[in-house]
Amino acid sequence: DAKTTQPPSMDCAEGRAANLPCNHSTISGNEYVYWYRQIHSQGPQYIIHGLKNNETNEMASLIITEDRKSSTLILPHATLRDTAVYYCIVLGFNTNAGKSTFGDGTTLTVKP
Amino acid sequence: NAGVTQTPKFRVLKTGQSMTLLCAQDMNHEYMYWYRQDPGMGLRLIHYSVGEGTTAKGEVPDGYNVSRLKKQNFLLGLESAAPSQTSVYFCASSYPTEQYFGPGTRLTVT
Numbered sequence: 001d002a003k004t005t006q007p008p009s010m011d012c013a014e015g016r017a018a019n020l021p022c023n024h025s026t027i028s029g030n031e032y033v034y035w036y037r038q039i040h041s042q043g044p045q046y047i048i049h050g051l052k053n054n055e056t057n058e059m060a061s062l063i064i065t066e067d068r069k070s071s072t073l074i075l076p077h078a079t080l081r082d083t084a085v086y087y088c089i090v091l092g093f094n095t096n097a098g099k100s101t102f103g104d105g106t107t108l109t110v111k112p
Numbered sequence: 113n114a115g116v117t118q119t120p121k122f123r124v125l126k127t128g129q130s131m132t133l134l135c136a137q138d139m140n141h142e143y144m145y146w147y148r149q150d151p152g153m154g155l156r157l158i159h160y161s162v163g164e165g166t167t168a169k170g171e172v173p174d175g176y177n178v179s180r181l182k183k184q185n186f187l188l189g190l191e192s193a194a195p196s197q198t199s200v201y202f203c204a205s206s207y208p209t210e211q212y213f214g215p216g217t218r219l220t221v222t
Contacts, residue, residue: 041200042215046210087154104153
């Protein structure tokens, strides 16, 4: 399974964009990049996913490099409620039936 | 839709006792997963299932067994609980795109 590497922690000022990086240099051609977040001890919450193209939804944007070896999750206007642990994972449902390793994620702290 | 539910929410076991955690989903998802999360760490996959009647081992399967007799239910069993199994257990299901997680079961083994 492709592994991901994320910085352990980041800070962001409220109202500013939060850019969370992820390295996934061993990603295979049919594997997707998924982002989740976990607030306190709740179950992880899906944010966004992508294969090759950049993606945007109501929560965030996902920028994937052309070689697909890294990606960046962008929260355009971070709020205090976005303080959470953010996980970047790689999933290939055709190759490994959706098995995923979450790693330790990035703890994002949004400050007033 | 209730989404993914887990029973129980909390449980305290003594070493050597057994128990079963129940995960139920009402989204008709094919894939279901069991994870554990220890303090300050990410989620680790215990077992997963790609359909009714099928199960497979994940990253940390030792000490656990699972069954998927019905599509909507995924059971996680601890035959002889150990203190090392003290953790928060999360169940998830997927179609197979994004995973939907349950609220978790906090298990303490003394």
